[in-house]
Amino acid sequence: MKRNRIDIITLGCSKNLVDSEKLARQFVANGYTVKHDAEKVEGEIVVINTCGFVNDAKEESVNTILQFAAAKRWNKIKRLFVMGCLSERYLNELKQEIPEVDKFFGKFDWRGLLSALGKSYHADLELERGLSTPAHLAYLKISEGCSRTCAFCAIPLMTGKHVSRPIAEIVGETKKLVANGVKEILLIAQDLTFYGFDTDRKSRLAELIEYLSDINGLEWIRLHYAYPSLFPYNILKVMQERENVCKYLDIAFQHVSDNMLRLMKRNITKAETLELIHAIRTAVPGIHLRTTLMVGHPGETQADFEELKDFVAEMRFERLGAFVYSDEEGTYANTHYRDDVAAETKKSRLDELMALQETVAFEIARQKTGKTFKTIIDREEPDFYIGRTEFDSPEVDPEVLIEKTKKMTVGDFYQVKISGMNGFDMLGEF
Numbered sequence: 001m002k003r004n005r006i007d008i009i010t011l012g013c014s015k016n017l018v019d020s021e022k023l024a025r026q027f028v029a030n031g032y033t034v035k036h037d038a039e040k041v042e043g044e045i046v047v048i049n050t051c052g053f054v055n056d057a058k059e060e061s062v063n064t065i066l067q068f069a070a071a072k073r074w075n076k077i078k079r080l081f082v083m084g085c086l087s088e089r090y091l092n093e094l095k096q097e098i099p100e101v102d103k104f105f106g107k108f109d110w111r112g113l114l115s116a117l118g119k120s121y122h123a124d125l126e127l128e129r130g131l132s133t134p135a136h137l138a139y140l141k142i143s144e145g146c147s148r149t150c151a152f153c154a155i156p157l158m159t160g161k162h163v164s165r166p167i168a169e170i171v172g173e174t175k176k177l178v179a180n181g182v183k184e185i186l187l188i189a190q191d192l193t194f195y196g197f198d199t200d201r202k203s204r205l206a207e208l209i210e211y212l213s214d215i216n217g218l219e220w221i222r223l224h225y226a227y228p229s230l231f232p233y234n235i236l237k238v239m240q241e242r243e244n245v246c247k248y249l250d251i252a253f254q255h256v257s258d259n260m261l262r263l264m265k266r267n268i269t270k271a272e273t274l275e276l277i278h279a280i281r282t283a284v285p286g287i288h289l290r291t292t293l294m295v296g297h298p299g300e301t302q303a304d305f306e307e308l309k310d311f312v313a314e315m316r317f318e319r320l321g322a323f324v325y326s327d328e329e330g331t332y333a334n335t336h337y338r339d340d341v342a343a344e345t346k347k348s349r350l351d352e353l354m355a356l357q358e359t360v361a362f363e364i365a366r367q368k369t370g371k372t373f374k375t376i377i378d379r380e381e382p383d384f385y386i387g388r389t390e391f392d393s394p395e396v397d398p399e400v401l402i403e404k405t406k407k408m409t410v411g412d413f414y415q416v417k418i419s420g421m422n423g424f425d426m427l428g429e430f
Contacts, residue, residue, distance in 0.1 A: 001076065005033045005043035009068075010132070011061050012051025014139040014188050014224070016084055017132060020049045023083075023110055024130035030119040036132040044078040046071075047113065050086035052158055054326035061086040069100035079117075083110045085158045107158055108144070127173040134378055136411035137184040137394060138177050142170055142208065146190040147198065148227060150254075151265040151337070152297060154328040155190055162194050167204065171211050174218065183411065184220040184376060185212065186393065193226045193235075203232035213242040219413065220244055220376070222393060226251040229267040231276055236283035246390040247284050250319075252292040256311040257304040264297060265332060277315060288391040290319035295353060296346030297325040298337035305349050312356055318364050319397055320357045324350050358424075365398060365426060368418045375400055375416040375428065377408050387416060387428065402428040 006027050010020040024034045035043065046068050050061035061084075071077050079102050087094060088106035095104055103116050111121050131138055146155050147162040174185060187209075189195065196204030212221055221244055223235075228251060239245045255261055258270050268276075281287060293312070295305065312320065324346040327339045373389040380386070384401040385408045392398055401422055408414060408430060416428040 001044050002042045003044055006045045006047060007038055007041045007043040008036045008047045009064060010037060010049045011064060012057055015141055016049050016051060018139050018141045019110060021129035021132055025125055025128045026114055026122060028130055029122045029125055034130060046077050047081045050082060050084035052086035052089045058086055065098055069098050072100050081113055088158045127176055135181050138182045139186045139188050140174060141188050143189040143195055147194060148191060149265055151332040152325060154331050157330050162191060162198050164195050164199050167208050167211060174212055174215055178215055178217045185218060186222045186224055188224045190225060191227045192223060193232055205232050206234040206238050209235060209238050209245060213244050218244055220246050220390060222246045222248055224250040228253055228273060228276055236280060239284050247287040248391055249287060250290040254294050255308060257307040260297060260300055260304050263299045288318035291317050293322040295322060295324055295349040296341040298333055298340055300341055309356060316360050322350055322353050361424060365424060366421060368426060369420060372415050372417045374413055376413050377410050380410055398424045398426060400426045400428040402430055406430055
């Protein structure tokens, strides 16, 4: 156990990761050594940033808390703090069930953790953080919360309504990151496309992207977590015209049948969905779309599922993830619908959908063989340099494996020719 060392463990999404990084910077300013998701936890203080999105995430968060509660009982750590979405949603229950935790903090009151340690919050470091990502890339959160009313989603119960950050503040944080060597910014929010609606009754996402793309030294801007309804079409012109805005968009469609879109309260129809996809691909040729789909939502019939499969086969999404419906207490679906799709049916539908997508994704990737792409090098391994093209987001998308025939520098860009495939990853030559 190392004195004045704090181990931060982050569970869940990249939005949580940003909170942990901001907290880490505050800890360092107060004299602590901080490790994030270390292979071996050695600090006398442990902070767990939890996720409460679906049942699997909640279970992982609870199990992690219990693991370190036991470590505290065995005197392997001195103090244990819990923050984040699960803590926000189940604060009172967690206090009663896991008394070993010194204090629980919600999603937005983690600054109080410093007070609990007898330390001060440094307001002058508001826009700084201790990056846990490779030094050349960073996630940038442009808003908090969500004002959508999807039937299945518990996130608004934990985060509240959408609150956009001021453009000047986001630009200021980005300039600090770029000055410290960041070359790729991944814009994140629960709903990027709602940015500005809460303050100006219109999307200001395109305006924000233009400001960011003007920052010298920022090579790539990547957009994550768009929403189909009220989609701001003006961002497409920016994506096409600005070279440093990646032709990549993460947009969750969830489903396509009108029956399911209505039950899910997605505020969009199948016809509007197809029109949107066509508009995106027409305005930004070559764009790679990442989407998320759900199977097993209450009311999903076999016909609905067949329609979803046809959608995946026809749209040929470059990137696709899927998950099964999780009945979350307090949501509209939980209180108004019966969870009427059997667990085994949910799983078989998920497996069938992903098997279909694997074929699509492999065919798309194989078509890149012989072509050359601007590639950023993320890391060096014994046999390969590992990179990504503008069509690949870190951790979730395929990588480019480049044989070490020439010296390459992590964090730099190179023109790499795709020579073949290694599973879903690509082999490259430089």
